[in-house]
Amino acid sequence: MSPDRLKARPPDQGRRAFFRPSRESMRISARTQYALAAMLALAEADGPVHAERVADSQEIPRRFCDNILLQLRRAGLLNSQRGPDGGYWLARPAAEISLADVIRVTEGVEQATRRFPRAAAPLDAIWERLRDHEHALLSEVTLADVMSRSASS
Amino acid sequence: MSPDRLKARPPDQGRRAFFRPSRESMRISARTQYALAAMLALAEADGPVHAERVADSQEIPRRFCDNILLQLRRAGLLNSQRGPDGGYWLARPAAEISLADVIRVTEGVEQATRRFPRAAAPLDAIWERLRDHEHALLSEVTLADVMSRSASS
DNA sequence: ATTAATCCTACTTAACTTGTAGGGTTAATG
DNA sequence: CATTAACCCTACAAGTTAAGTAGGATTAAT
Numbered sequence: 001m002s003p004d005r006l007k008a009r010p011p012d013q014g015r016r017a018f019f020r021p022s023r024e025s026m027r028i029s030a031r032t033q034y035a036l037a038a039m040l041a042l043a044e045a046d047g048p049v050h051a052e053r054v055a056d057s058q059e060i061p062r063r064f065c066d067n068i069l070l071q072l073r074r075a076g077l078l079n080s081q082r083g084p085d086g087g088y089w090l091a092r093p094a095a096e097i098s099l100a101d102v103i104r105v106t107e108g109v110e111q112a113t114r115r116f117p118r119a120a121a122p123l124d125a126i127w128e129r130l131r132d133h134e135h136a137l138l139s140e141v142t143l144a145d146v147m148s149r150s151a152s153s
Numbered sequence: 154m155s156p157d158r159l160k161a162r163p164p165d166q167g168r169r170a171f172f173r174p175s176r177e178s179m180r181i182s183a184r185t186q187y188a189l190a191a192m193l194a195l196a197e198a199d200g201p202v203h204a205e206r207v208a209d210s211q212e213i214p215r216r217f218c219d220n221i222l223l224q225l226r227r228a229g230l231l232n233s234q235r236g237p238d239g240g241y242w243l244a245r246p247a248a249e250i251s252l253a254d255v256i257r258v259t260e261g262v263e264q265a266t267r268r269f270p271r272a273a274a275p276l277d278a279i280w281e282r283l284r285d286h287e288h289a290l291l292s293e294v295t296l297a298d299v300m301s302r303s304a305s306s
Numbered sequence: 307a308t309t310a311a312t313c314c315t316a317c318t319t320a321a322c323t324t325g326t327a328g329g330g331t332t333a334a335t336g
Numbered sequence: 337c338a339t340t341a342a343c344c345c346t347a348c349a350a351g352t353t354a355a356g357t358a359g360g361a362t363t364a365a366t
Contacts, residue, residue: 026179026283030324037273044272050342058271064325070344082343083333099279118211119197120190122299126252130179130287137283146275183355203311217356223313235312236364 032106034060035068039102043094043143048087075105095144185259187213188221192255196247196296201240228258248297
């Protein structure tokens with residue numbers, strides 16, 4: 001009797017409770033989303049804004065918001081003042097802060113990427129192309145751009 | 154005395170032990186890298202190949218490799234045969250399997266993405282553009298392409 | 307029957323994410 | 337100069353995910 005070879009299963013359709021988009025794409029942490037929301041909130045104001053107000057308006061957990069704003073200040077994107085009537089404001093005009101500037105801060109730096117050997121080595125060039133494109137787009141779009149239109153085109 | 158406003162710190166240069174590229178980019182799990190390496194290894198062969206040989210040639214931990222190959226078969230990308238002289242082989246020609254096909258399997262599906270409110274809402278359009286571009290590129294490059302050239306251009 | 311392969315589920319360990327806790331420091335106000 | 341409201345800073349904790357491991361069940365060639 002001929003060997004009973006196991007066939008690849010067809011993709012299992014049906015039996016899916018609700019729509020889940022497949023992903024092979026970038027992951028954006030909540031921290032980064034919060035940071036961008038906070039920066040945009042500050043970009044819309046013209047004076048110092050309390051962390052409390054940023055947290056409320058953007059629906060960011062209060063202490064976590066503190067945490068993130070602090071990180072953004074240390075990174076050079078915000079200035080701050082303490083005491084009553086204190087707050088945070090952008091260190092540069094909104095048109096001079098790109099999304100990449102913000103994301104770089106909250107996503108941090110990655111460990112030296114591991115090198116994959118053999119057959120997979122040529123893939124490095126693909127990853128590089130993806131990274132370059134992503135970086136180009138995120139570097140080119142500023143906070144001011146996001147405020148002025150839904151999406152840069 | 155005028156308030157001593159806290160200045161944004163300049164980016165801390167120096168005191169960096171070694172080069173760490175900043176990242177705001179796609180994360181590719183080890184599992185996915187292994188899966189792609191395994192698929193490429195199988196694309197280079199013409200008959201069934203043992204999991205052991207795939208693991209060795211691509212430097213994938215043995216049991217983990219089993220695990221991943223199994224997942225790829227279930228997803229419809231591989232066929233297999235058990236017993237001595239068994240092994241795995243591509244379910245379709247290498248020219249008909251895109252990188253996205255493989256990545257979709259190992260990266261799985263994402264939970265419904267959380268919606269961010271207010272000022273950050275317009276960012277959704279940006280993420281979508283990034284995803285679309287990424288998906289387009291990864292869908293267009295096949296295993297055969299990767300084998301035949303360093304990078305598609 | 308033996309053996310060599312795939313198949314399958316469950317588990318473990320470490321790292322990362324997402325916050326929270328507990329205060330310290332600064333500055334405006336009366 | 338006491339009060340108070342803000343930012344500043346470190347550490348910690350719970351939950352989730354990633355990266356494998358473990359132990360065996362099943363299949364097929366000999």
